[in-house]
Amino acid sequence: MNKRKPFPWHVVVFLAPATIVYTAFMIFPLLDSLRFSTFAPGPDRTFTFVGLANYQRLTSDPNWAPFLWNAIKNNFLFFAVHMLVQNPLGLLLAALLSSQITRFKALFRTVLFLPTVLSVVLIGFIWRLILSPIWGISGDFLGLFGLEHLNRPWLGLESTALVTLSLVSVWQWVGIPMLLFLAALVGIPDELIEAARVDGANAWRVFWGIRFPLILPTVGIVGVLTFVGNFNAFDLIYTTQRATAGPNYATDILGTFFFRTFFGMQLQAANPTMGATIAGIMFLIILAGVLLYLFAYQMRLQRIEL
Amino acid sequence: MTARARLPGKGWGHWAQVVATHAVLLAYAAVALFPVVLVVINSFKSRRAIFGSPYDLPNAETFSLVGYQTVFSGARFDLYFLNSLIVTGVSLAAVLLFASMAAHALAEYRFRGNALLGLYLAVGIMIPIRLGTVSILRMMVALGLTDTLWSLILVYTAQGLPLAVFILTAFMRQVPGDLKDAARIDGASEYRIYRLILPLVRPALGTVAVFTMIPIWNDLWFPLVLASGERTKTVILGAQIFLGQYVNDWNAVLASLTLAMVPIIVLYVIFSRQLIRGLTQGAVK
Numbered sequence: 001m002n003k004r005k006p007f008p009w010h011v012v013v014f015l016a017p018a019t020i021v022y023t024a025f026m027i028f029p030l031l032d033s034l035r036f037s038t039f040a041p042g043p044d045r046t047f048t049f050v051g052l053a054n055y056q057r058l059t060s061d062p063n064w065a066p067f068l069w070n071a072i073k074n075n076f077l078f079f080a081v082h083m084l085v086q087n088p089l090g091l092l093l094a095a096l097l098s099s100q101i102t103r104f105k106a107l108f109r110t111v112l113f114l115p116t117v118l119s120v121v122l123i124g125f126i127w128r129l130i131l132s133p134i135w136g137i138s139g140d141f142l143g144l145f146g147l148e149h150l151n152r153p154w155l156g157l158e159s160t161a162l163v164t165l166s167l168v169s170v171w172q173w174v175g176i177p178m179l180l181f182l183a184a185l186v187g188i189p190d191e192l193i194e195a196a197r198v199d200g201a202n203a204w205r206v207f208w209g210i211r212f213p214l215i216l217p218t219v220g221i222v223g224v225l226t227f228v229g230n231f232n233a234f235d236l237i238y239t240t241q242r243a244t245a246g247p248n249y250a251t252d253i254l255g256t257f258f259f260r261t262f263f264g265m266q267l268q269a270a271n272p273t274m275g276a277t278i279a280g281i282m283f284l285i286i287l288a289g290v291l292l293y294l295f296a297y298q299m300r301l302q303r304i305e306l
Numbered sequence: 307m308t309a310r311a312r313l314p315g316k317g318w319g320h321w322a323q324v325v326a327t328h329a330v331l332l333a334y335a336a337v338a339l340f341p342v343v344l345v346v347i348n349s350f351k352s353r354r355a356i357f358g359s360p361y362d363l364p365n366a367e368t369f370s371l372v373g374y375q376t377v378f379s380g381a382r383f384d385l386y387f388l389n390s391l392i393v394t395g396v397s398l399a400a401v402l403l404f405a406s407m408a409a410h411a412l413a414e415y416r417f418r419g420n421a422l423l424g425l426y427l428a429v430g431i432m433i434p435i436r437l438g439t440v441s442i443l444r445m446m447v448a449l450g451l452t453d454t455l456w457s458l459i460l461v462y463t464a465q466g467l468p469l470a471v472f473i474l475t476a477f478m479r480q481v482p483g484d485l486k487d488a489a490r491i492d493g494a495s496e497y498r499i500y501r502l503i504l505p506l507v508r509p510a511l512g513t514v515a516v517f518t519m520i521p522i523w524n525d526l527w528f529p530l531v532l533a534s535g536e537r538t539k540t541v542i543l544g545a546q547i548f549l550g551q552y553v554n555d556w557n558a559v560l561a562s563l564t565l566a567m568v569p570i571i572v573l574y575v576i577f578s579r580q581l582i583r584g585l586t587q588g589a590v591k
Contacts, residue, residue: 005371014411018427018467019402025464026430029445031440036440082547089334096331110578111335114342117574117581119524121546122567125559126341137344137360171337179582203323218452224432232434235526239546255436262440263531276440283437290432 034283037276054277064274068281070249071257074162078253079230081166082173087222089170090177095207097178098185109182116175121285124239127168131155155240158250165251169236173229177222184218185211224293231286234259254282315555341559342567349373349560356556373561380552382536393455393540394522397462402461402511404469406478410500412471413478414486424475430468435461436527439521446532453535461528466518473517477510478503516581523570541566 022299037055042048058064093112097105115123130137131154141153154164187212196206234255237245243260245252260268312480347363348356355368362368377383412424435442442461443452451457486499494502506513539547545566553560574581 003372008415008417008557011411011415011417014407014500015423018408018471019423021400021404021460021464022427022430022467025425025442025445025460026435026438026467029441030433030435032441033438033537036444055407083575093331093334096327099327101320102327102331105552106579108331108335109582110575112331113582114574115338115573117520117570118342118567119526119545119570121524121526121542121549122563125545125549125563126345129556129559130341130344135357135360228432228434238526239315258439259527262443272440272444279437279440283433286433 023062030283033276033279036273037280039273041271041273048129054273055280058274058277058281059131067249067252067257068278071254072253072285074251075233075253077162078166078169078233079165079227082170082226082230083223085167086174087177087226088220090174090222091181093174093178094181095211097182097204109179112178113175115172118172119265120172120235121239123168123172124236127171128155128240131164156247158247161241161247162251165236165240168240169233172236176225180218180222180225181215184215188214220293220297223297224290227289227293228286229280231255254285255277258282321434334586342571345560346564346568349557349564352377353557356560370557371561373555373557373559374565376552376555377548377562377565380558381544381548381562383541383544383562385537386539386541389455389538390523390541393458393462394519396455396459397466397522398515400459400463401466401470402515405467405509405514406504406511407500408467408471408473409474409478410503413481414499424471427468427471428464431472435465439527439531443451443531449549451532453533453538455533456536457532457554458528458538462522462525466522469517469580470514473514474510477507481506512580516577 036047038049038051039047040050040054054082058068068306072262095107096102097112102108129135133139133151133153138154139148142151152160154160192210192214196210201209231254233253237253237256238259241247241251243256243263243265245256246259258278259273261278262270262272264270293303344360348360350364350370351368352370355362357365359368364370410428412420412427432534446452446457451460480505486503489499489502524542525540526542526546529538529540530546533539534543545562547572548562549559552562
């Protein structure tokens with residue numbers, strides 16, 4: 001037998017399947033798609049290298065740029081609604097669920113998380129029915145408060161469709177920040193809170209003075225997860241408003257713009273290179289968000305801890 | 307009652323707080339449940355009753371299964387269901403096996419590039435695989451895999467791996483080293499040791515299974531792009547297309563929504579404790 005330590009083949013065997021599948025079907029396509037965004041269709045189904053011309057076209061050509069900026073603007077509004085409604089609501093529900101005085105906690109948790117496990121396709125159709133003026137459920141609901149005259153075809157108006165769909169998305173996904181906040185709140189040692197209570201602080205002061213600062217890392221994680229999820233969203237808009245993201249592109253976000261471009265639809269031929277370019281822009285936006293979180297937010301937290 | 311026993315003499319302020327807390331939770335629970343309940347009860351009613359009395363439970367007069375009849379004659383949901391089961395099941399098994407093997411290697415062995423490889427495998431947690439769709443589609447066309455369940459299985463396995471490796475590595479690092487050393491002294495091979503460790507991280511495997519399964523089962527994007535043929539439709543794509551075609555047949559729409567939702571809701575109610583415990587544990591890590 002050889003005296004040298006044998007090559008650790010078992011380590012290779014353990015790592016190979018995951019690394020190969022992940023590299024072949026995730027990392028390679030992501031990089032290849034970025035590479036492909038620097039090509040344009042040439043004659044005879046070939047592709048020629050064009051450098052960053054596609055990006056220039058996408059951001060300044062009058063046939064493309066208005067769609068891109070519209071989708072980016074809508075996507076930021078979509079994200080803003082989630083940050084302003086979903087995450088504070090998730091925090092409120094988590095605070096109530098972690099309170100000592102709350103009963104039936106497991107039951108509430110199960111019910112409040114239910115929409116999150118359902119498919120976006122089903123959620124989209126359910127809300128399309130509920131908001132449909134034909135069924136009139138939204139009018140009945142407003143009628144409870146004597147506000148029936150405010151009822152609108154919420155998904156049919158350019159002014160309300162995007163905010164309405166953002167709120168439907170909030171309704172579905174609020175369970176995620178709720179559970180992340182809940183896990184963080186439950187992890188806070190009781191002694192800290194008891195000490196503050198003894199000092200005479202009320203529940204409100206205890207929450208904002210002690211519990212909230214302690215869960216700041218989770219606030220950051222929820223923020224970045226919301227960002228990545230929102231800039232990758234597609235299913236809800238596609239299900240309720242089709243690929244054209246109507247009315248008049250008022251609900252078009254980057255995911256639907258990307259799909260329409262690379263996959264094509266009735267009146268628009270598929271354009272894979274421009275599709276890859278839109279994916280490249282989405283990649284840059286998501287990367288910027290993640291890096292901002294990693295450097296700015298985490299570094300600042302570390303400094304506070306020191 | 308225990309609340310009062312624990313905090314004696316709190317008086318009205320305390321009770322007002324108890325009532326307000328539960329009122330908010332109940333109100334939001336109603337908001338979360340109302341749309342789902344409304345769809346389910348109306349799926350069992352005649353068209354006239356759906357519009358005439360949408361908030362009533364079906365009774366002898368309004369009860370109707372016409373929507374379900376349309377669904378079963380209009381679409382092959384049994385086939386779509388089987389496709390979803392195969393895709394989700396095979397991808398899930400592959401993710402659990404490959405990720406646990408890789409996590410074991412990352413947690414157990416010291417080799418050059420260990421940390422770097424861990425980081426490389428974690429990149430996919432933050433960068434969505436969808437952004438590579440253009441190339442994935444071209445690859446699948448080149449491999450002749452479009453309109454096969456394999457195309458979905460390969461993509462979903464790649465999609466599930468990063469988070470699975472990340473969580474399982476963290477758990478496997480906590481398995482005491484003495485145990486493995488004892489097994490080595492007994493002459494166990496490295497593969498045997500991996501199989502010895504697996505049962506010890508079973509709760510983490512459960513967490514990962516849930517995290518992996520739900521997005522795969524619910525996905526619309528990749529079935530739409532890679533496998534939209536009639537033979538390979540998943541439940542979600544099938545429902546999406548069926549709902550689009552029958553959009554004005556309210557009975558059929560409500561029935562198909564109910565059919566697509568109820569299996570998930572039943573599973574969720576059975577496993578919700580494990581699921582939520584898993585999610586909260588994962589978050590603490």
